[in-house]
Amino acid sequence: xxxxxxxxxxxxxxxxxxxxxxxxxxxxxxxxxAPRLDPPGPLTPExxxxxxxxxxxxxxxxxxxxLAAAPEVAAYxxxxxxxxxxxxxxxxxFALVREAGRCPPLHTFARGTPAYPDGSTTLxxxxxxxxxxxxxRLSGPGIRGTAxxxxxxxxxxxxxxxxENHAGFPLGVDCLLTAPGRVAGLPRSTLVGS
Amino acid sequence: xxxxxxxRPGADPSSRLPPRSGDDGVAGAxxxxxxxxxxxxxxNFAYLDEGTKRMIRRALLKxxxxxxxxxxxxxxxxxxxxxxxxxGVQVTAAILGRSDVLKVIDQGADDTTxxxxxxxxxxxxxxxxxxxxxxxxxxxxxxxxxxxxxxxENQTLxxxxxxxxxxxxxxxxxxxxxxxxxxxxxxxxxxKLYEDISRHGHIATTxxxxxxxxxxYVMDPSPTPKFDNPKMDDCPALQLFxxxxxxxxxxxxxxTKVRSLDxxxxxxxxxxxxQPCALCAAEGVYLDxxxxxxxxxxxxxxSDTDHCEERRAAGHVGTEGVA
Numbered sequence: 001x002x003x004x005x006x007x008x009x010x011x012x013x014x015x016x017x018x019x020x021x022x023x024x025x026x027x028x029x030x031x032x033x034a035p036r037l038d039p040p041g042p043l044t045p046e047x048x049x050x051x052x053x054x055x056x057x058x059x060x061x062x063x064x065x066x067l068a069a070a071p072e073v074a075a076y077x078x079x080x081x082x083x084x085x086x087x088x089x090x091x092x093x094f095a096l097v098r099e100a101g102r103c104p105p106l107h108t109f110a111r112g113t114p115a116y117p118d119g120s121t122t123l124x125x126x127x128x129x130x131x132x133x134x135x136x137r138l139s140g141p142g143i144r145g146t147a148x149x150x151x152x153x154x155x156x157x158x159x160x161x162x163x164e165n166h167a168g169f170p171l172g173v174d175c176l177l178t179a180p181g182r183v184a185g186l187p188r189s190t191l192v193g194s
Numbered sequence: 195x196x197x198x199x200x201x202r203p204g205a206d207p208s209s210r211l212p213p214r215s216g217d218d219g220v221a222g223a224x225x226x227x228x229x230x231x232x233x234x235x236x237x238n239f240a241y242l243d244e245g246t247k248r249m250i251r252r253a254l255l256k257x258x259x260x261x262x263x264x265x266x267x268x269x270x271x272x273x274x275x276x277x278x279x280x281x282g283v284q285v286t287a288a289i290l291g292r293s294d295v296l297k298v299i300d301q302g303a304d305d306t307t308x309x310x311x312x313x314x315x316x317x318x319x320x321x322x323x324x325x326x327x328x329x330x331x332x333x334x335x336x337x338x339x340x341x342x343x344x345x346x347e348n349q350t351l352x353x354x355x356x357x358x359x360x361x362x363x364x365x366x367x368x369x370x371x372x373x374x375x376x377x378x379x380x381x382x383x384x385x386k387l388y389e390d391i392s393r394h395g396h397i398a399t400t401x402x403x404x405x406x407x408x409x410x411y412v413m414d415p416s417p418t419p420k421f422d423n424p425k426m427d428d429c430p431a432l433q434l435f436x437x438x439x440x441x442x443x444x445x446x447x448x449x450t451k452v453r454s455l456d457x458x459x460x461x462x463x464x465x466x467x468x469q470p471c472a473l474c475a476a477e478g479v480y481l482d483x484x485x486x487x488x489x490x491x492x493x494x495x496x497s498d499t500d501h502c503e504e505r506r507a508a509g510h511v512g513t514e515g516v517a
Contacts, residue, residue, distance in 0.1 A: 187260075
């Protein structure tokens with residue numbers, strides 16, 4: 001049977017969006033999201049919450065192999081969002097990545113164009129853990145001085161891949177990092193040390 | 195839209211400011227409009243439909259990720275004319291939640307037509323709490339001022355923007371200005387500022403003074419007086435900009451470098467005022483000139499009405515004020 005979406009679509013979407021907005025505006029800070037969702041596995045409640053809050057028929061969504069292998073996930077997202085699913089990460093507005101440890105290289109996703117840098121992919125990654133502390137050292141817009149973010153698992157090639165992504169600014173992808181109950185943002189404007 | 199206030203000649207000057215309490219919490223107090231019954235409940239929360247909000251929210255996320263870049267968005271018709279803040283209203287509607295406390299200012303004032311009508315609009319369509327006190331607000335929608343009280347990390351400032359493109363009056367073609375931003379080709383703007391110097395001896399731009407955001411995009415700070423430009427730099431609050439007619443959204447994240455363009459030998463300077471506020475004696479704030487009577491008597495008072503009221507309540511008295 002199809003699992004339910006947001007109990008209160010208007011205010012649940014708003015709550016998830018504000019957490020995501022704050023997370024991207026203040027990289028390194030961690031924000032609570034309590035989506036109250038029970039999506040079909042392996043989709044996590046946090047990935048589902050971001051998808052339900054932000055995607056619709058105007059946004060192509062790419063699923064990583066772990067999610068794409070579960071037809072219930074595609075059915076759930078199609079029913080609740082109407083978003084078209086794409087197999088081409090270079091055409092995706094949003095990419096849902098369940099297995100962050102196997103995240104494809106960032107350059108395979110859309111980076112936008114010099115005239116329209118907003119035509120880029122937003123990656124939403126499900127992590128096992130996300131906490132302030134030693135790991136990635138962040139600086140740039142939205143950060144007072146520096147911020148430290150510890151995440152596990154670290155996607156392959158990170159943090160070098162994030163530095164390369166930032167070097168292409170204003171082109172590049174933006175990342176939303178989720179873990180149970182929480183979300184943080186890594187926009188392309190953030191410089192990542194280690 | 196106008197900043198004009200009506201006065202009765204001969205009255206005590208401080209009483210000439212119109213009363214400002216009483217227009218909040220209007221949701222229940224407004225008379226029902228003829229023949230339409232309880233029309234507010236027929237709208238979605240904060241007026242916009244969810245699809246529109248999602249579209250605006252996605253644009254906002256891009257705007258935050260690329261500070262100063264103008265993200266195109268599918269601006270909607272709003273129940274107010276272009277030029278009255280349709281862009282700011284759409285941004286506010288997209289971010290607003292039930293627990294937000296909304297403040298709306300027009301040229302620093304909470305009590306002018308534009309500010310009152312937008313505040314009522316959201317009190318009615320979203321049922322959110324409203325305030326005139328800067329410190330109490332979580333979302334502040336503004337037309338052309340930044341409050342005098344320093345903003346905090348828990349606040350979001352939403353600007354109403356008429357012309358988002360800083361290069362528009364130098365280059366009318368959107369295709370060209372887009373390329374200029376793509377190439378970070380901002381020489382034309384420096385030529386414009388230089389022409390100011392050659393003609394007037396100083397940079398004569400006093401509002402909508404161009405800024406460079408995070409070392410990359412040149413951005414129009416909206417027609418705020420250049421007095422407010424330094425407040426945008428390294429600001430703890432998130433700053434969002436909405437231009438409804440021109441269909442653009444842009445943003446400055448918190449703690450972001452915002453530099454007013456200038457030259458080494460003509461550094462950026464803000465306006466200075468010779469005298470303090472006539473009502474509250476505040477110095478170092480932006481002042482409005484108020485005509486007092488037909489013979490041209492005038493006084494200068496705080497543009498930020500909340501700031502002025504708080505100071506007067508705390509006992510500060512200016513030359514025209516009443517203790």
